[in-house]
Amino acid sequence: MEQVLSDNNLVISVDAMGGDNSPRVVIEGLSIAAKKNPDIRFILFGDTAKVTPILNEFSNLKKVCELRHSPEMVHNEDKPSQVIRNRNTSMYMAIDAVRKGEAQAVVSAGNTGALMAISKLVLKTITKIHRPAIVSIMPHRNGKYIMLDLGANTECNAINLAEFALMGDILARHALGISKPRVALLNIGAEEMKGKEEIRQAAHMIKNSHMNIEFTGYVEPHEIPNGVADVIVADGFTGNIALKSTEGTARLVVRMLKDAIKSSFLAKLGLPFMLGVMLKVKKTMDPRLYNGAMFVGLNGLSVKSHGGTDALGFSVAVNNAANLVRQNFVATIREEIEKVDLDELSQEVIYEVY
């Protein structure tokens, strides 16, 4: 394929082979993203035999997309430990392009565990941060909030949670444009004594630190939709449980409505009046529009698209990555963390425990 690449300097590397319907969905998604973001250039990693024919269908990608061959790929069932050092996979090569400075962000719809493990190995965690986290932007009743960690760290100690609070605060200011984000810890009660030891310790740390965060205490999951906080902090297990419970219930309610309408003659008559309203609600809740979980805490931007998403969803993940690159997010988070004395967190733990 003849390559006449544009000289855009916003470059995103893409794993063409990740996700349930790759490489087609990935390439279609890039085509949508390219129309919306004429300033992006893509470096696409994948099996050229499979990718080239599909890529040729999208003429708008010709000038902005460079295809590089990768002989292998990461599969959904692969364990991170199996694939972490295999430099021949499309995922590894796409991440490595960020390390080399060829791209400013990587997007993959592949295996989350592998993407996090390789991103950590290749891009390295920001100095002072112990653990990177998976972050997503989600809808509440009258706006958006950020939740982290969504599954990178099954178990977290208080320091990890306090660091997530700090990174979430920075992200909310830059990605949501909230000047003083309200940061809360996810818990099963509002009272100080509630929940797990590490959550209580983290609350104590954040309050007593010099992190200058607007910390509002604990939030319970059922309050989140009311928009009571802009940043919700949890360990990866709890965050993942809350996220998936939310997704499942939203789908259940919508499906129940559909089933009930189908089985009612009267409702079918009224449907034309309601279509606008239903589409509006569906659009607000549409998981594709919130696709693209960001890995924060790394020296480079890694964005995970949902594996089962469609082209629109994949394009949203690419848009998210591009927006954070334009805001120079990785440098910002590194600079802001540089200014904070995170050692005082560990000292808090020592005071607490002994």
Add this chain to the structure above:
Amino acid sequence: MEQVLSDNNLVISVDAMGGDNSPRVVIEGLSIAAKKNPDIRFILFGDTAKVTPILNEFSNLKKVCELRHSPEMVHNEDKPSQVIRNRNTSMYMAIDAVRKGEAQAVVSAGNTGALMAISKLVLKTITKIHRPAIVSIMPHRNGKYIMLDLGANTECNAINLAEFALMGDILARHALGISKPRVALLNIGAEEMKGKEEIRQAAHMIKNSHMNIEFTGYVEPHEIPNGVADVIVADGFTGNIALKSTEGTARLVVRMLKDAIKSSFLAKLGLPFMLGVMLKVKKTMDPRLYNGAMFVGLNGLSVKSHGGTDALGFSVAVNNAANLVRQNFVATIREEIEKVDLDELSQEVIYEVY
């Protein structure tokens, strides 16, 4: 107040002072429950000065409700450790009536932590069971499922989880009438290696035990609404997070629909056609109809009503308690557990760890 009590022998003791709008909501709830269950007699514990005037408004309670004075009450903000040994509260006295054999179940809308702590102290945990659990029956797409623990035990080990699986299995057979309930552990992935150590250990234990449970492995929260399992087992922290995420999202979707309809002229025109469908969905999801979390694993039945529920919700909690009494649930669970060799669970742990 003159008492001409019926000689019904299904007796439920009730904490008149628990919950946000007590004693009115409690008494109204009892009146609804009494109409539905003419075989129940109630022993009501509370401040007679406050309770009597309201009780007098409900003539149908006269013959089936005995009021006993309790000088004190448990408040929402009380810590369990503060109230656990105070025998003068309406909550303590209501629970103690079950221990004495005067009632077969107790219902309270008061402080969950206190209700669990006093229930454990007074009724005692069933021999062989290490920790009682809070259980609720909830709706999925085409039926109901049982989830436990919903908050009694913030941290659980593998043995606790395996015991919850056993108790959930027995409850699903008796309360849901499912002959061979599918029991699953709540986790953040379906693969064997996923999640926390105690969950993996519990899976191993249940599979290798002689508990004769239809164990289907791990379930992720977003799959629950599809009805993939009849019993979902989690530690109390995780179960509580999943439950509250579900509640919050269901309310968010319904509220978004309402707001969207209000702001659309066309939708308002169509509303009359849709009302039936919306009421049907609302009714299926109505949290009041799933009110009444049961404490299982105790030598006596303790049922917790939501503190903020209304009279209908409270009556549902009473109905739940009555149904389990009719099914002789506490004796059944004790007998079934007697038959199971739970010691083998601990031995599994020993094999696993060393």
